[in-house]
Amino acid sequence: MHGLMQDWPLTVDKILDHAKAWYADREIVSRSVEGPIVRTTYGQVHERAKRVSNILLAMGIRPGDRVATLAWNTARHIEAWYGIMGIGAVCHTLNPRLFAEQLVYIINHAEDQVIFTDLTFLPILAGIRAQIPTVKQIIVFADETHLGDELPGALAYETLLAQATPDAKWGGFDENTAAGLCYTSGTTGHPKGVLYSHRSNFLHTLVTMGSDVLGIRALDVVLPVVPMFHANAWGLAFSAPAVGAKLVMPGPKLDGASVHELIESEGVTFSAAVPTVWQMLLQHLRATNGKLTTLKRVVIGGSAVPESIVRGFRDEYGVDVTHAWGMTETSPLGTQSTPNAAVSKMDPEEQLQFKLKQGRAPLGMQLRLVDDEEKPLPHDGHTFGRLKVSGPFVVGEYFKGEGGQILDDQGYFDTGDVATIDEQGYMQITDRAKDVIKSGGEWISSIEIENIAAGHPKAEIAAVIGVAHPKWDERPLLLVKLRAGEQATPEEFLKFLEGKIAKWWMPDDVAFVEEIPLGATGKIDKKLIRERMKDYVLPTPAATGA
Amino acid sequence: MHGLMQDWPLTVDKILDHAKAWYADREIVSRSVEGPIVRTTYGQVHERAKRVSNILLAMGIRPGDRVATLAWNTARHIEAWYGIMGIGAVCHTLNPRLFAEQLVYIINHAEDQVIFTDLTFLPILAGIRAQIPTVKQIIVFADETHLGDELPGALAYETLLAQATPDAKWGGFDENTAAGLCYTSGTTGHPKGVLYSHRSNFLHTLVTMGSDVLGIRALDVVLPVVPMFHANAWGLAFSAPAVGAKLVMPGPKLDGASVHELIESEGVTFSAAVPTVWQMLLQHLRATNGKLTTLKRVVIGGSAVPESIVRGFRDEYGVDVTHAWGMTETSPLGTQSTPNAAVSKMDPEEQLQFKLKQGRAPLGMQLRLVDDEEKPLPHDGHTFGRLKVSGPFVVGEYFKGEGGQILDDQGYFDTGDVATIDEQGYMQITDRAKDVIKSGGEWISSIEIENIAAGHPKAEIAAVIGVAHPKWDERPLLLVKLRAGEQATPEEFLKFLEGKIAKWWMPDDVAFVEEIPLGATGKIDKKLIRERMKDYVLPTPAATGA
Ligand SMILES: Nc1ncnc2c1ncn2[C@@H]1O[C@H](COP(=O)(O)OP(=O)(O)OP(=O)(O)O)[C@@H](O)[C@H]1O
Ligand SMILES: Nc1ncnc2c1ncn2[C@@H]1O[C@H](COP(=O)(O)OP(=O)(O)OP(=O)(O)O)[C@@H](O)[C@H]1O
Ligand SMILES: [Mg+2]
Ligand SMILES: [Mg+2]
Known part of the structure; x- marks a missing residue:
């Protein structure tokens, strides 16, 4: 017997609809690629995202087609995201830090038809344009005056937007419809594509909204330094509009001085990035005797956070660090080092030892620690084993079946990471299996x-x-x-x-x-x-x- | 094209599995019906819930069958919940405050086959036993020595549990499988059944875990004074194990002195109940010069919270009140008066005016305010209209089709409440339509x-x-x-x-x-x-x- 609640597919267009309905005037502030700080709102971004959808429909993009972005974190990138996903097309985020030949490989593998990009990346695209024949159009996040002629045939985003109407229909499809595509960074082999669904993105959003995960709120001002091309900016491009937080987008400038300037001028309360970014920020603050007057929490992941960063934030700036672990294959947030009841009662130095671990699994993320014979290992904090995961936002298979069957017979995915889990349930990455x-x-x-x-x-x-x-x-x-x-x-x-x-x-x-x-x-x-x-x-x- | 993430059905057995995996030793403390305070853990409750499943399977209960509970909030009630739902049977919570003839109507309408109950309710059940022929067994949350002979044929829970094995298999079915049944309280007509699915309960859990909704965390100690038979204790029997919070269950004693005693002795940080409960607590505290040394937040809903309660908690005890609105048909949490960015910047007196409203809608709860001709009304804070809602944990139709087609052509359910919505997005109930x-x-x-x-x-x-x-x-x-x-x-x-x-x-x-x-x-x-x-x-x- 089935329950009789509403059939309400979990599609991500509803996230931006929600932001428009309740937080239409809440700001998205971006450091633009052209230079100046530009300000927009969820209401305007929603309207422009609808225009993006119509641009794509007019270009012949249909559900399931891949549309790529090669772009910094800006409001325009968010518009493109929702505009692509809203009509059932697949938003493929490209990492500009890849070598040209890797980009060519990935674009061809994904068969991207359109690429949205920033002025910054025109040289890269000009260099590979001839090798990516599936790409019909390249749309540059710029107006005509900035477009230039570096990349013949490229179109100015603002011109297309001005010509489009904001009446595109979003959603209305199965929640399992593909929404996003992201390739692993390729540190251990050829990059492999992870094909997110609307459902997996929506559930990842709900889980990360939890107080023990990211826990962002309507009153937060969120700075995703982690790029949207790096595993979906850890979901912040979904969770910030979902809760009505103000978004501050750093554009191309991720150095300490630029990040600090944005934090202070926009009143940022919450941020997320890899350790190197925070290392640069702390160095800048110390060198300039800078202060952090509004920042309360930073989430750090992607690689292990050094103790000096956690201490620096805590002791010099009163900022709380949450260490997080995840991977492209986990949408990406897997574990977070937020305190459980026992840890919260420890003194700060003891707590620090748990903050340095990669953390605990929220509901929806199942962890298993096994040896080479798949035997479960004890959660004793020192026995190493392979970390396997399962959940509704964990990869089931790679795009186009690369790597074949990747789940074990219990449905778990091998992360390729080696870890310990302690008595408190805190997982610590000790290595990559390789x-x-x-x-x-x-x-x-x-x-x-x-x-x-x-x-x-x-x-x-x-x-x-x-x-x-x-x-x-x-x-x-x-x-x-x-x-x-x-x-x-x-x-x-x-x-x-x-x-x-x-x-x-x-x-x-x-x-x-x-x-x-x-x-x-x-x-x-x-x-x-x-x-x-x-x-x-x-x-x-x-x-x-x- | 479908995404390629894991197929991981959202079934509520996974919530207790999660609590067992990561919070096995976290306590559930109950004031028992027999009198003493009893202590158990998620690990033990999980083990006993599995035994409940086997008891039911042995009695012939199959997926879709209704199994009722007529019981106070205790750990045993939680065991029965998960034991019933884990095997795909439907947990039907009965409200003991209903008149006997309403109980008879509801039990017959639901065709309940087994009832779990407390010693308290044996007189009620003895009085109606002859009129509820679908009920094959009544299981009393007690051991043999307490059972007595008030209700001939009733079985002692502890005896059955001791004889059962803890190896029942949970889950493995479609997430749309029915999990729970709850009848509206019948203030406006005949009680109607709302049939929750595993999916709707799971999604309600995730949404309410959000920082701007209930926002409970692993380090919280949660006291659900609101009964599990009153719209699922507002989901706390799911969300507390989901985050690993300690649960404190008040059993039959909801008076000010008893609630206060539990809060102080167990270190409760978070609680939820209807206004009358808090009125009694405040009266008790004032009369006895009592203190609240650990309580930080209370959620109040079910009917409008009086200003005096919010002020009392705030000014005399430093406790923050979140006003919430919901209904059986919304699983039940619909809106919460947590501060958005603008409200959070107001002075306390201004904020209070927003705290008194029923609040804001989280992602997953869509609100519409319309006039009698279904025309959308402005969000100006004074125009009244009918409140309609839509979302994955909002009712689609009543059990057995009572009331016929209840959604409008846009898929919205009419709450029967009349409300305003202000410029900040805060909804305020001004009346019932009737x-x-x-x-x-x-x-x-x-x-x-x-x-x-x-x-x-x-x-x-x-x-x-x-x-x-x-x-x-x-x-x-x-x-x-x-x-x-x-x-x-x-x-x-x-x-x-x-x-x-x-x-x-x-x-x-x-x-x-x-x-x-x-x-x-x-x-x-x-x-x-x-x-x-x-x-x-x-x-x-x-x-x-x-
Ligand atoms: N907090 C962390 N501490 C240590 N390692 C981490 C942390 N967060 C992520 N990682 C590492 O990063 C990996 C995930 O990175 P990502 O998905 O970006 O691609 P990649 O694994 O580097 O690339 P590829 O899979 O192509 O080799 C994890 O498997 C883990 O090894
Ligand atoms: N915070 C609140 N302020 C005012 N009214 C509230 C609040 N919370 C809930 N309500 C009222 O309670 C109703 C939901 O109650 P519930 O589902 O328990 O059954 P009922 O509506 O009283 O019963 P029935 O539908 O059978 O008449 C809402 O529709 C609303 O009228
Ligand atoms: Mg990897
Ligand atoms: Mg009602």
Whole structure:
């Protein structure tokens, strides 16, 4: 027997409709690519998004067709999003930090028909235009005067918008209809497409609105520094209009000074970004003796948050950090380090140890920790295992079936991350499965070693990889990029690690390098490091102890 | 094209599974019907709920079958809920405050096969046992020693539980499967059944977890004074386990002293109930010079919250009140008076005016304000209209088709409430459509007049109804029950109203009565008042001005 409640499909057009109905005058403030700060409202964005839909319909875009965006976080990008998704087309967010050949691969794989883009990216697109034949039109977020002739055939967004009418019909389709497409950043292989549905986006929005997740409210002023092309700006382009929060969009400028300026001038209370952004902000604040007078909470994820950032925000600026873990495949928010009852009663230093973990799973995100034989592992805070996840906004299969069947027989997806879960239910990522160092049958966490090494005063950044070893299979090698002007010996770093990690985790060698390569989402590119170090041979024949 | 995220049906068994997985040791503390405070945990409740499922399966209960509860808020009631819903049976919550003949009507209409009940209600059930032939078994939340022989054939819950195994399989069915059944309280006619689905309950849970709705968190200690038989305890039996909050269940004792004792001894931070409960608590606190040392927020709804309660909590106890509106048909939470950005910036007295309104609609609850011709009315804060709603946890049709087609052609349900919506998006209930007084083609809010009249120092409670009038169709009549020992004249009350309401709203008469009858959920029973006053004739032939 079925319940008799209303049939009300969870489609994301209803989110912007809701914002228009109740928060029509609430602002969206953007740092525009052209330069000035521009101000608009949910009411206006809704109206313009409807025009975007009509532009696309006129170009022949039909439900299921892919329409890409290669763009910064601005109100126009939001208009395009909802305009695309509202008519059942698929919004494919492209990451401009990818190499040109990766972009070409992804655009062709997705068969994008239209690309919305910013002036910034015209050179990139001009360079690859000939190699992306499925793309019929490129629409530039600009008016005619700014358009220029860098990319022949490109159309000015504002001109098209002015000619379109705002009467497009949204929704009315199955909630399982595809809404968005995002490729993984490709740190571990070829990028693979994750095809979100309206339902998965809507449910992710509801879950992240929870007080123990993002918990944003109507009275918040939200600055998504994390790009919309990086796993949907962690859902903020949905959850901010859903609650009626003011949105502040940083456009192309993510440096410390620009982010600080926006926070203070717009009264930002909540923000989200990867650690490097916050590192830059804290450096800027310290250098300029800047203050944070309105900011209350920041969510940090994408890679592990260093302790110094959490302490810096807490002790110097009174800002609370929530560490979050997720992936393109989880829409992306998976876990958050918000306090549970027991943790909330601890003193600040004890709490910090939980804040540094990747956190707890909300309702709708199921976690499993298993060994290589799929046996469940204890939640004891130190046993490592593969992290598997299941839920209504977790990937079921990749776009076009790449990678084949990716769920196990219980319906869980293997994240490729290695983690522990403690007695309080806090998950901690210890490594990527491909980066974990297998030494004598045991696992060594590369991330844990590099995080500690990065705390050495002479280090700018550190990375640890496993190197083949005749007896132990693999042993850790520490790579360090020193701060400008510094010099150091391997012994200094090994000494620094002593007592902080198990003896048998101690790297067999330390290599000082000019560069630690980062990927398109700012993460250490270990695939590239391993390639660069493929001829490297460990200095000693036997590992120190075991 | 469909998205490729996981197929993960939203079924409520996953909520208790989640609580077991992450909050197994978190407590559920109940004031038992037998007397003592009893303590259990989500882990134990999950295990016992599985046993309940097996008890029901052994009795032949199959998906879609109705299993009723006639019970107070206790951990056992929660076990029965999840045990029933987990196997796809329908949990029908019965309101013990209904008259016996209404209970008989509802049980027969629902065709309940099993009833779980408390010792308290054995006399009621003994009285109607012969008239409810569909009921095969009655299971009493008690052990053998407490069972007694009041109700021959009744089974002791603890005995059955001890004999059952905890291996029942939950879920695995369509998320649209019926999960719960609740009849409206019948203030405006015959009670009608609302058949919730797993999906609607799950979505209601997610929406109410939002920071601007209930916003409860893992660190909260939640006391649902509002009964589980009164529109699902406003969803708290789902949302508290969903977030891992500690639950404190008041059992049969809802008086001020008992509620206060639980709040203080268990460290309650969040509670929810109808106004009369809070009135009793405040009276108790004032009489005993009691304190509230842990309580931070209370949600009040079911009927309009009087200003004195909001002020009392705020000024005397530092507790924040959220006023909420909803109905059985909306699962039940519809709107909440949490501050939006503009309201949050007002001074406390200005904010109070918004706190007294029924509030704002979250994502997933669509409101429409229309006149009798279905024309949308302005959101100006003073134009009254019929309130219509739509959303995934709003009723689509009543159980067994009672009342026929209840949605309009845009899919909206008419709440039967008359309301205004202001520029800030705050909805205010001004009346029930059946109670609104139609005078000379204009509407007069009975609630507004009675709320003001109830503020007269001599009044204990007041009610306003419309009485037939030859010229104006209807005119307001004010009924007042005076405080014990008081005496008053109609003129005193009319004088008190002067300047507080429009002249043409002034009641044509004031009647002092012994009793203002209340219905099963504590609301003024105007149907009964109108019946009692049917022979009443207004004293003057013409209304005062218009
Ligand atoms: N808070 C965090 N701490 C540590 N690692 C994190 C955190 N958040 C995310 N990650 C890492 O980022 C991964 C998800 O990143 P994303 O989906 O952007 O692409 P990617 O995994 O880097 O790319 P690809 O899958 O193509 O290799 C996670 O699997 C995890 O390894
Ligand atoms: N905060 C509130 N302020 C004023 N009225 C409220 C509030 N909350 C609920 N109500 C009233 O209660 C009604 C919902 O109550 P419920 O579903 O318990 O049954 P009922 O409407 O009293 O019964 P029936 O529909 O059988 O007449 C709403 O329609 C509204 O009239
Ligand atoms: Mg990945
Ligand atoms: Mg009703």
